[in-house]
Amino acid sequence: MNDNTFEKSRLTLLGLGVMGTALARAWLAAGHPLTVWNRTAGRADPLAAEGAMVAGTAAEAVAASDLVVICLLDDASVGEALADADLTGKDLVNLTTGTPAQARARAEWAEKRGARLLDGGIMAVPPMIGAPGSGGYVFYSGSRALFDAHHDTLAVPAGTTYVGEDPGFAALHDVALLSAMTGMFAGISHAFALVRKEDVALKDFAPLLVGWLTAMAPYAYGITGHLESGDYTEGVVSNLAMMVEGNATLLRTAEEQGVSAELLTPFTALMERRLADGHGDEDTTGVIDLLTR
Known part of the structure; x- marks a missing residue:
């Protein structure tokens, strides 16, 4: 163990899955x-062999430190693990993946138990944890004072990004980015499905795909401007009418290639609805209005 152990903050970690172990x-x-x-x-x-103290129960682990980090399966697991623990005066950092509503409810629950809670959303996979320059980071939300008090300790495994006093904001940012990633994965899957049966070298196709998606990613900045101004036509290069017309080629190509278009059609259908409502001079920002209940 590091000779400077006595200078470093003591903490407890509940949950030793792959991420918790990292x-x-x-x-x-x-x-x-x-x-x-x-x-x-x-x-x-294995962690005991590396210097960790192992507690027999979650309550014993909580009692060992003022700072308690939680990285369990789900929100229900958090409640179960801490059911018998004395949380009075404890600072809880919940890195368990959950929803914004669960984070807010868990913060209220912690306060009633005499603890403060900071919620976190990990934007990294385990190999990125503890690896300088990996790009991994964690969203944090809740008490700013709590975040500031433990910042140096929390910054050890990965970068930190504080997103607000609302305890639900870390989960909201986490899920929003993961949702965008899921959509990107859908597009990548469809692209490979189109070319995989042709005489196309996939190792050559992949960098073309990555380069194109990278070039298109700044489109998010244009959407930001439209949503903030309320003018969805400002600076539009490819308008909705043009894109809907182009979608027909995408769908026909999928049919010709023997590829299901089910990853594309939910979005193309929304684009058609927005166009039918008379917004052909916009870009796709108006689809967000259709999604928002």
Whole structure:
């Protein structure tokens, strides 16, 4: 263990899945005294060999530190793990993936139990944790004072991005970015489906695809301007009428290639609805209005 252990903040980590274990190793490598707990106790053995203190119960683990980081399966697991713990005066950092509403409810729950809670959304995969320059970071929301108090410790495994006092904002940002990623994965899957049966070298196609998506990503800035101004026609290069007409070629090509268009049609159908409502001179920003209930 690091010789400077005595200078580093003590903390507890609940949950030793792949992500939790990566977090634990990052704090241990940085010399932080760490107490760990996991429902399946055997997962703690390798970390014990690396210097972690292993608690027999979640309540014992919570009692060992003022700062308690939680990285469990889901929100229900958090409630179950902490049911018998004395949370009075504890600072909880919940890195368990959940919804904004769950984060807000959990913050109220923690306050009633005498604790403060900071919610987090991890924007990284385990190999990025504790790896300088990996680009991984964690969204945090809730008490700014709590975030500031533990910033140096929280910054050890990954970068930190504070997004507001509302406890639900970290989860909201997390899920919004993951949703965009999911849509991108859908587009990539459709693109490969179109070309895979042809005499196309996939290793040559992949960089073309990545380059094109990278070039198109700044489109998000234009949408931002439209939503802020309310004028969805400002600076439009390819208008909705043109894009809907072009969509017919996308769908026909899929049919010719023997590829299902089911990853495309939800979005193209929304574009057609917006066009039918008389917004052909806009870009696709108006689709957001159709999505918002």
